[in-house]
Amino acid sequence: MSRTAVSRPGMAAVAAVLAVLVSGGARSDPSVQPRQPAPAFSTARTSGYNTDRNAYFGDLHVHTKFSFDAYIFNVRATPDDAYNYAKGATVRHAGGYDVRLTDAPLDFLAVTDHAEYLGIVPAMNDPASPLSRIPYAPQLFSRDPAKIQSAFAKVATSIGEGRELPELHSPETSSAAWGSIVASAQRHNEPGRLTTFIGYEFTSAPQGMNLHRNVIFSGSRAPEAPFTALQSQNPEDLWRWMDGYRARTRNDVLAIPHNMNGSDGRMYERTSWDGRAIDKAYADLRIRNEPLAEMSQIKGTSETHPSLSPNDEWSNFEIMESYIGTPTPVTRFAGGYVRDALKAGLVFQEKNGFNPFKIGFIGSSDTHNAASGVEEGRYVGKVGFTDGTPERRFSVPPNGARDWHDAPEPSATTARFQQWGAAGLAGVWAEENTREAIFAALRRKETFATSGPRIRVRYFVGYDFPADMMTRTDLVRVAYARGVPMGGDLLPRRGRTPQHLVWAVRDPHAGWLQRVQIVKGWVENGEAKERVFDVACSDGLTPDPRTGRCGDNGATVNLADCGVSENKGAVELRTLWTDPTFDPNQRAFYYVRAIENPSCRWSTWDAIRAGVQPSPTMPKTIQERAWSSPVWYAPRV
Structure with missing residues (x-):
C-alpha cells in the first residue's frame, strides 16, 4: 500500500487540494464497469459545470x-x-430567537x-376555516400542556394506525x-x-x-x-x-x-x-x-x-x-x-x-x-418550542435547579431529546448545481453522508491506477477512467486485486481529520461478515500491523470551553489501499468512513454557555464523520 497523508497545510494548500479533488485525463479501462454518462440537460450549463464533478451539500428532509x-x-x-x-x-425560531x-x-x-x-x-387555528370548529381544535392551541398532548395524540395516533379521522378530511x-x-x-x-x-x-x-x-x-x-x-x-x-x-x-x-x-x-x-x-x-x-x-x-x-x-x-x-x-x-x-x-x-x-x-x-x-x-455549537433543537431551549432538552438542569444533583429525573420525552x-x-458529486445533475447523482448513488460537517469524501475502486496516482494533477479524471466511483459495481478481473482510492478533505470550519477507514462486508460460506480497516492516519501515524488501527494522535477537548487541539489532525487524508483479505471468489461491499478529532457535543456547548457542568447522562464529546456510498464487488459467475 502507498499512502499520502497531508497534515497541516495552509489555506492555499487547502484550495489546491479542493481543486484537484474536482479536476481530472486518461484512457478508459474496459474491464471495469463504465462510468455512467452525464444526463441530458434541459437548460444551459452553469458557470460551475465540471465534467469531473463537484461536491455539493444539501438537506433533503426539512419540515415547515x-x-x-x-x-x-x-x-x-x-x-x-x-x-x-x-x-x-x-429564520425566526418558535422559541422566540433568530437562527441563521x-x-x-x-x-x-x-x-x-x-x-x-x-x-x-x-x-384548525384559522377562525375562517370550518376545521377550527372541530371540538378538540382549541385544545391543540391551549396553554394547558395536558390538553395539547391529548389533542395531539388523537391526530398522531390516527396516522400511526393509518386511519384518517373523518373530521380532518379536507x-x-x-x-x-x-x-x-x-x-x-x-x-x-x-x-x-x-x-x-x-x-x-x-x-x-x-x-x-x-x-x-x-x-x-x-x-x-x-x-x-x-x-x-x-x-x-x-x-x-x-x-x-x-x-x-x-x-x-x-x-x-x-x-x-x-x-x-x-x-x-x-x-x-x-x-x-x-x-x-x-x-x-x-x-x-x-x-x-x-x-x-x-x-x-x-x-x-x-x-x-x-x-x-x-x-x-x-x-x-x-x-x-x-x-x-x-x-x-x-x-x-x-x-x-x-x-x-x-x-x-x-x-x-x-x-x-x-x-x-x-x-x-x-x-x-x-x-x-x-x-x-447542523453545527454542534449552534444546535437549536428539532421541533419548535418542545426542545428549543437547553432546559427543555435537558442539557442544563431545568426548573431552576442549581446543579445536576438538584435536577429532577428526565421525563420519557426529554430522555429522547438527549439521544438526538x-x-x-x-x-453529492455532480457536474453542476442543477436539478438534473444532482438528481442524477442521487439516482446513481454517487452520494455521501455526513453527521453535519462538510467533509468531502471521494472513493474509487479499480485495477490499473498508475504508480504515481496519488501525486497526479489529473487524479480524478484517471480515477473515473480506470475505476468506478462510490455507488458503483466493480467487475472481477482474473488474477488481479482491486485498488481502493480514498480521499477525504476536512470542512475548513469544523474539526481536523483523525483517520479514514474502509468498512468491508462479505459473504463467506453463506454467512455475511464485516470488518473495519483503518487505511490512513493523521500526524504521521500508520495503522498498527497487528490491530489494523491508527495510534492515538493525542487530540484532546477542553471541557471548560470546548477548545480543541489545534496542532493535531489532518486537512486531508488520502491513500491507495489494497484489501489484505481480498478473495476474488467472495461477494463484497466496501465503503469509506472519515472521522474527525474529538469535539464537544451540542449538549456540552449548552452546559458551558449556561455555566454548569455537562449532563452526567449524555456524551460530552463526539467524533464527527462522513460516509461514502458503497462500491460492490461481484465474483465471476
Whole structure:
C-alpha cells in the first residue's frame, strides 16, 4: 500500500487540494464497469459545470408549518423561509430567537412536509376555516400542556394506525398547502446557486415502528396530491404509485427512508410487508424506487449498532434506541441499520441472484423548524418550542435547579431529546448545481453522508491506477477512467486485486481529520461478515500491523470551553489501499468512513454557555464523520 497523508497545510494548500479533488485525463479501462454518462440537460450549463464533478451539500428532509407536528409546537416558518434560510437568510425560531447559517449557504434543499393531514393543523387555528370548529381544535392551541398532548395524540395516533379521522378530511385544505410547497420550490430554484426539489414525507408507522420515507421529484412537475400513509401504510404501495407516476409523466422520483433505527427491525426486514419471501420482483421494485438511505440525522445515526458490530469501536455513535415519538424501546436492531441491510443484501444476491438492499447513503436534518442547524455549537433543537431551549432538552438542569444533583429525573420525552444529534447533511458529486445533475447523482448513488460537517469524501475502486496516482494533477479524471466511483459495481478481473482510492478533505470550519477507514462486508460460506480497516492516519501515524488501527494522535477537548487541539489532525487524508483479505471468489461491499478529532457535543456547548457542568447522562464529546456510498464487488459467475 502507498499512502499520502497531508497534515497541516495552509489555506492555499487547502484550495489546491479542493481543486484537484474536482479536476481530472486518461484512457478508459474496459474491464471495469463504465462510468455512467452525464444526463441530458434541459437548460444551459452553469458557470460551475465540471465534467469531473463537484461536491455539493444539501438537506433533503426539512419540515415547515404545514407539518402537523410542527405547527402545533409553534412553528410558523414557511417553505419560503426554509429556502431563504438555505441561502443564508435569518429564520425566526418558535422559541422566540433568530437562527441563521454561519457556514456557506447550502447547495440544494427539499421541503418535505408530512403528507398526512398536510396543512390541516394550521387551518384548525384559522377562525375562517370550518376545521377550527372541530371540538378538540382549541385544545391543540391551549396553554394547558395536558390538553395539547391529548389533542395531539388523537391526530398522531390516527396516522400511526393509518386511519384518517373523518373530521380532518379536507382535500381542498391539503391541496392548497401542497400547491404552496410546490410553488415555493419552483420560485426558489436557482441553477448554479440553490437547487430545490419538490418533495414530501410519507409517514408510515405501524404500531409505532418507523417506516417513513421522503419522496423527492426530479423536476418541475408534481402530482396533484401526494400518496400518503392514510391511503396505505405499505411501502410497496408507495413504490407502485411511484412507478405509475413515472410512467404517466416520464419524470423520475425516488423515496429515501430514514430513521431505520426506530423501525424495530422492520425497515430492512427479510420478508415483504405481508410476510412473504422476498423475490426478484420485490427487489427490483424496491431498489428502482429506493436507491438511497438517510443514515444520519437529528434522531440518531443508522449506520450500525454496537450489538450488530461488536468489533467496531466507532459503532456507538449518536445511537437512538426508542420508537419515534414514544418511549417504547427498540428490541430488534437487525433490519434497522444500513450496514446490516447491506450484508443481508449480499446474502440475497449470493443465494437468490438479486439484492433488495443495494443502497447508497445521504444525511439530512429532519428539522421541523424550517432551519437545519447542523453545527454542534449552534444546535437549536428539532421541533419548535418542545426542545428549543437547553432546559427543555435537558442539557442544563431545568426548573431552576442549581446543579445536576438538584435536577429532577428526565421525563420519557426529554430522555429522547438527549439521544438526538445536531443533524446530518447530504453530499453529492455532480457536474453542476442543477436539478438534473444532482438528481442524477442521487439516482446513481454517487452520494455521501455526513453527521453535519462538510467533509468531502471521494472513493474509487479499480485495477490499473498508475504508480504515481496519488501525486497526479489529473487524479480524478484517471480515477473515473480506470475505476468506478462510490455507488458503483466493480467487475472481477482474473488474477488481479482491486485498488481502493480514498480521499477525504476536512470542512475548513469544523474539526481536523483523525483517520479514514474502509468498512468491508462479505459473504463467506453463506454467512455475511464485516470488518473495519483503518487505511490512513493523521500526524504521521500508520495503522498498527497487528490491530489494523491508527495510534492515538493525542487530540484532546477542553471541557471548560470546548477548545480543541489545534496542532493535531489532518486537512486531508488520502491513500491507495489494497484489501489484505481480498478473495476474488467472495461477494463484497466496501465503503469509506472519515472521522474527525474529538469535539464537544451540542449538549456540552449548552452546559458551558449556561455555566454548569455537562449532563452526567449524555456524551460530552463526539467524533464527527462522513460516509461514502458503497462500491460492490461481484465474483465471476
